[in-house]
Amino acid sequence: MHYVCPVCKTDNNYEFTFPAVEYICRSCSNLIDISQNTSLKVVKKPIENVVLEIGKKGLINNIQYHVTGTITRKYGTNVYWREYYLKDEKGNDAFLSESEGHWVFLLPQSPVNIKHKSSKLIQLVDTTYRWYETTPCTIHAAAGFFEDKLDFNIATYKEYVNGSRMISQEQSDSSVEYFTGKHIAKSTVKKAFNITDLPNYYGIGIVQPFYINVRQAINILALTALLICLIQLNLVMSRTNANIFEQEIEFASVTDKELVSKSFELSGGSAPLEVQAYSDVDNSWANVSLSLVNEKTNEMRYTSKDIERYSGFEGGESWNEGSRNEEFNICGVAPGKYHFLISAEKEGGIPDPFKTGYQLNNGDFSVIGNDKGEFYIRNNKTKNIQSYSQRDMLKNEIIGMNNWLNQPKEIQKLDSIITFAIPIEYGYPQKSEANPSVRIKAIWQPVSFWNFGIVLTLLIAFGIICHVGKGYFEKAKWNNSSNSPYQV
Template sequence: MDHICPVCQTNNNDLAIEFEVKEFICSHCDNLIEPGKATPKKLVKKPVENVVLDVGQKAMLYGTEYWVINIVVKKYGSDTFWREYALKDKAGNNVFLSESDGHWVFLHELKTAFKESKFYAEFDGRKYRWYETTPCSTYAATGFFEEEANFSLASYKEYVNGTEMISREQYGNSSQYFKGIHISRSEIKKAFGLKNLPPSFGIGLVQPFPYNIRQCTNIMGITAILICLLQLYVVTSRSNQTIFEQTINFADVNDKEMVSQSFTLSGGSAPLKVHAFSAVDNSWASVGISLVNEKTNEVTYASKDIEKYSGFEDGESWTEGSQSTEFNICGVPPGNYHFLVSAEKEGGIVDPFKAGYRPQNGGFSVIQNETGAYFMQNDKDKTVVSYPDKEALEKEILTKTGLQNNLQDTKKLDSILIHMVPDYGYPGKYEEHASVTIKATWLPVSFWNFGIVLVCLIVFTILSYIARRIFETSKWKNSSNSPYPTS
C-alpha cells in the first residue's frame, strides 16, 4: 500500500494489509493528507511521549493477527493524556487498544447502542456503573484513517463493571459505542514482541484485583473443611498412652546408653512428653534421651538437667530448682521406636566394691560397713547380697573359691574379714538420688496447629476483602459516581 505525500514526496507504505484509506498523516512531515489531493489539510503533532507501538507493527491478540493502522493521543484538561491504537486484521475487522498510565484496555466497536440511564448503562443483560464523562480533544496522531480524522472536541462517557467497560464516544450528534476488557502488560509485550513497557501508575479503570476473591474464599472454605476432617480422623484414630516408664540407676548407664524395649505409636502425629524425676538435694543430675525411629533410623535427641538447691541465709530459708523436669518432642509420627537413655549425677558414680576384698578368680567383691554387716557384689550382674555375720559370709566365700579344705587359706580369709576397713554409710549414702525415673507419654493430638491454620485462613480471607475494598475505592476515586463513600 503506497501513499505518497504531496508535500515531501515520502512514500508511506507502512502497512502489509489493504483497505480503503480516507486520510493519512505523513510519517515524515506530519501533514494530514487526503489521497489524490495536492495540498495537505493541516499539520498534526506527532505522537512521541509514552507511545510504545508503531504504525504497521504486527501483533497476535486472542488468536488473531492484527496490524496497527493509526495512533491517536487524546488530551483532557491541561495535563491528562491517554493513547489509542487502532488495529485491523486481514478480514477487515477493527479493534482498539487504549492505554493510560500504563494500564491497557482491549476494545471493539459495538454495532448497536447500549441503554443508558442516569447512573447506569445496560448491555447484553449486564449493568455497568457510570464512571465519568470526559471531554477531550486529539492532541497528536499518525497513521492511516478509514474515516476523516476528527480533531474537534469530543465527549467520552464510560461505564464500568469489574474488568469490563462500555463507553460512548460522541462528536457533535455522531456517537460510537465500544466494549472493552482489561488486558495485561505481559500480554501486550508478548503480542507485540516488546522487551519493556513504561511503568504503570495507580489502578487502571478495569484493572482486576490480583486474585479472584470469590474463588479464593471457596478454596479457603474447602481447605478448612478438609483440615477439619483430617483433624477429626487424627483425633479418633489414635489413643493416648504411656509408652515408657522406668527407674534407671545412674550406675547402670555410667559411660553407656540404656536401650529400651521397642514400642509402637499408632494414629496421627502428636507431641511426646518426657517427665524425669530424681531425688536430688543440693546437687544436680542430667538426663539425655534419643528417640530412634526403627524404620528410618532417624534420631531425635533431647537433654535436660534436674537440679534443686536449698539453704538458710539471713534468718530465712530458700530453695530453688526442682527434683523433676519435663519436655516435649514435637510432631512424632506413628511408627516403631525405642529410646536410648543416658544419665549422670553430680560427683559421678562411686563403686565402693572396687576398694573391697576381691579373692583371685572369685568373680565377686566384699565390703563391710560400720555396723559390722558384710556385702558381696557379683561382678557380672552387680547384684548385692548382705551377710549379717562373718561366719555366713566366710562359708559362702570358701564355697565359691573352693578353699574349704585349706586350713591356711581359711585362717587368712578370717583375718582379712576381721581387719576389713568399714565403708561408713553404706548402703545409704550411695543410694541418695542414685536413680532417675523417666516417664514418656504420647500426648493427645494438639489442636494448636489446627487452630492456627484455621485462624490464618480466616484472617487471610478477611484481609483479602479489606484489600479489595481499598483497591476498588482507589480505582473509583476519580469518578463522579463512586459506589464507595468519600471523605
C-alpha cells in the same frame, strides 16, 4: 496499501487491505485525503509513550491484528492517553487504549444492545455498568491510516465500569459510538506484539482488577483448611499418649558413663515427647541429662534438667522452694525408632561400695563387708542385695554359688579373700548414700494443635486481608470519579 505522499513524495506502503479514507504521511505528517490526493493539514506526530508502530502485528485472543493507526488524545492541559487502531485479517476493528501504563482492549458494540437503566447505569446483556466519568477531549497527535475522517473537534467520552470491564460511549457532533472494553495485562501486550518496553504504571487503572481473584482465593483457602482439618483429625484419632520409657536409675550406676535404654518405636504424626523426672532431693540438687537418638539417621537431640528443692526456717516462718518433680519437652519428635542415652548426677554423692568389692561369676555378683562384721552380696543384674551376719554363712553361700564343695584349694583361697579382700571403710549400710536414684518417665504426647491452629489462623487472616484489601482497592479506583458509589 500503497500511497505516495503528494507533498514530500514519500512512499507509504503497508500490508493493509481495508478501504482507507485518510492517512498521515509517515515522513512529513501531512493528513492526506485519499480521494483528492491532497493535504488537509499537518498533524503532530505521536511520540511520547508510543510503543506500537504502524504496521506492527500482534496476537490477542488468538486473533492476529495489524496496528493501522495511533491517536494521542488530550484532556485539559496536561492529561494524555493513547489509542491504537487495530484490524484483523477479516477487516474487523479493535482498539488498544493505554493511559498511565494501564491497558484496555476494546471492541465496537452495537447501540441496540445497550440499555440505559438510569442516568448513571447502563446494561449490556445481564451486566450492569456504573457511570464513572465524562471526559471531553481532542486529538493531540495522530499517525497511520483511517477508514473514517478524523474529527479534530471536541469529542466526549463517557465511561461506564463494572470491575475489570467497561463500556465506552464516544460522542462526536451528532454521532454516538459504543465500545466494550476489558483490562489487558501489560505482560499480555508485551507478548502479543513482542516488545520489551512499555509505559510504567501510575496509580490504579479504571478497570484494573485487584491483584488476586478474591473469590477464587477464598475457595482455595477454604478447601485447604478443610484438608488440614481432616489430616489433623486423622492424626489425633490414629494415636494416643504412649508411655514409651519408665525406669529408676541409680546415680552410682551412671557415674562417668551413660545408660543406653532399650529401643522403642514411635508411629503416627510428629508430636512433643514429655519427660518426667523425680528425685528425692532435700536441700540439695540433682541433674538429669538425656539424649534422644534416632537409630536410622543417628540424629541426636540433647536436653538437661536440674531437680532442686530447698527448705528452711527463718524469721519464725518456714519456707521452701523448688520441687522433687520436673517436666520438660522434646518438641516435634517425628515417627521412627529411637533410644535414650541417660546420665545423672547429684550433690554430695559417694561411690558405689559394691564396685570395689569382691566380684564373683565374672562380675555378676559383688561382695562387701563393714566394720561390724556384716556381709552383703549384690546381684549386679537385678540389684538385689542379700545380707549375712556371720562369716561362715557368707562362705557357704559363695562355695555353693561356685560349686567348690570338692575343691579344698579354692575354699582355702576363699578364706583368705573374705578375711583380707572385703573393703570395710564404707560402713555399709549405715553410711549408704541418701537419695540414691532418679526416676525417669517419657511419654509421647498427642499431635499438637498449636501448629494446626496457627495455620488455620493464618489462612483465615489472609482471607480477611484479601477481602478488606479488595474493598480499599475498589474505593481507591473510584477516587478520580465524581460518581463514586463510595461517596458519603
